[in-house]
Amino acid sequence: MNFRQFAFGLTFSFGIAWLAVVIVPFFKMRNPSPVSFQEGVDENAGIYHPKRTGRLANGYEVYAENGCYQCHTQVVRNTDAGNDLGRPDWGGLKLDADTGKDTRRESNVFDYSGLDFAPIGVTRLGPDLMNVGRRVPARIRAKADPDASAGEIDGQARDWFYRHLYNPRLSPELRDWSSCPSFSFLFEEREITGERSSEALDVDAGPGMEIVAGEKARALVSYLMSLKHDDPVPASMDFSPADQSGGDSEG
Ligand code: HEC
Numbered sequence: 727m728n729f730r731q732f733a734f735g736l737t738f739s740f741g742i743a744w745l746a747v748v749i750v751p752f753f754k755m756r757n758p759s760p761v762s763f764q765e766g767v768d769e770n771a772g773i774y775h776p777k778r779t780g781r782l783a784n785g786y787e788v789y790a791e792n793g794c795y796q797c798h799t800q801v802v803r804n805t806d807a808g809n810d811l812g813r814p815d816w817g818g819l820k821l822d823a824d825t826g827k828d829t830r831r832e833s834n835v836f837d838y839s840g841l842d843f844a845p846i847g848v849t850r851l852g853p854d855l856m857n858v859g860r861r862v863p864a865r866i867r868a869k870a871d872p873d874a875s876a877g878e879i880d881g882q883a884r885d886w887f888y889r890h891l892y893n894p895r896l897s898p899e900l901r902d903w904s905s906c907p908s909f910s911f912l913f914e915e916r917e918i919t920g921e922r923s924s925e926a927l928d929v930d931a932g933p934g935m936e937i938v939a940g941e942k943a944r945a946l947v948s949y950l951m952s953l954k955h956d957d958p959v960p961a962s963m964d965f966s967p968a969d970q971s972g973g974d975s976e977g
Contacts, residue, residue, distance in 0.1 A: 785949020799847030818956030
């Protein structure tokens with residue numbers, strides 16, 4: 727092999743990979759054309775657009791600047807690339823208590839529309855957070871009084887997130903095994919003036935002191951609570967287990 731062949735071979739093999747992995751997906755995902763719900767096939771109508779709620783923008787920035795993406799992904803992979811739909815409540819809820827339905831689905835390109843960067847994450851040291859705003863309230867509901875209102879459950883879920891961010895090893899379940907870092911610097915420790923604030927965290931801060939969430943912690947918790955990517959997608963994009971005849975992919 728002479729040098730020319732070697733240089734050509736090298737360029738060719740790296741070039742093909744670069745085209746297939748970078749260039750083609752970039753042009754395919756840059757400006758995806760809208761997908762519509764089909765009449766008679768889907769329950770919904772019109773053009774598919776994922777739902778968004780809450781103070782997303784600020785919380786997304788706090789998420790980014792604290793490097794949560796270093797350990798947490800936000801992508802429920804296609805089933806041909808991994809069994810994310812089979813992981814408990816990653817893609818949605820296997821049994822949504824409100825609708826009685828299986829809401830699990832894969833992530834799609836529209837889940838990230840409008841974001842500067844898709845927070846798909848670097849590693850998966852911690853669980854995927856694509857549906858953490860669905861999963862944590864559902865976990866609380868499973869243990870709560872059956873008469874508890876949706877508002878009460880949401881409030882308890884927020885408290886859980888605050889305690890988790892303040893110190894993941896402090897949660898009432900005594901999760902001393904957790905390796906999620908503490909983000910206690912997003913909270914303020916202050917002296918109790920008069921009565922203890924109703925917003926104070928349910929943690930022992932020492933005599934006469936209380937701990938309240940700072941602005942960034944509030945934005946981050948709103949963002950985490952908003953992470954619900956399990957709204958129905960058009961049948962043409964739906965590969966969820968609920969949609970497949972026979973076979974359950976729990977595992
Ligand atoms: C060093 C890696 C690491 C970093 C950085 C990290 N986490 Fe975690 N996180 C974990 C691990 C491991 C778990 C699983 C243990 C647990 O549940 O506490 C976890 C669990 C969680 C959970 C609970 C998920 C569930 O389904 O119960 C939430 C919520 C969470 N992290 C949020 C965050 C946020 C928000 C940030 C950034 C401010 C962050 N994490 C940064 C490793 C990390």
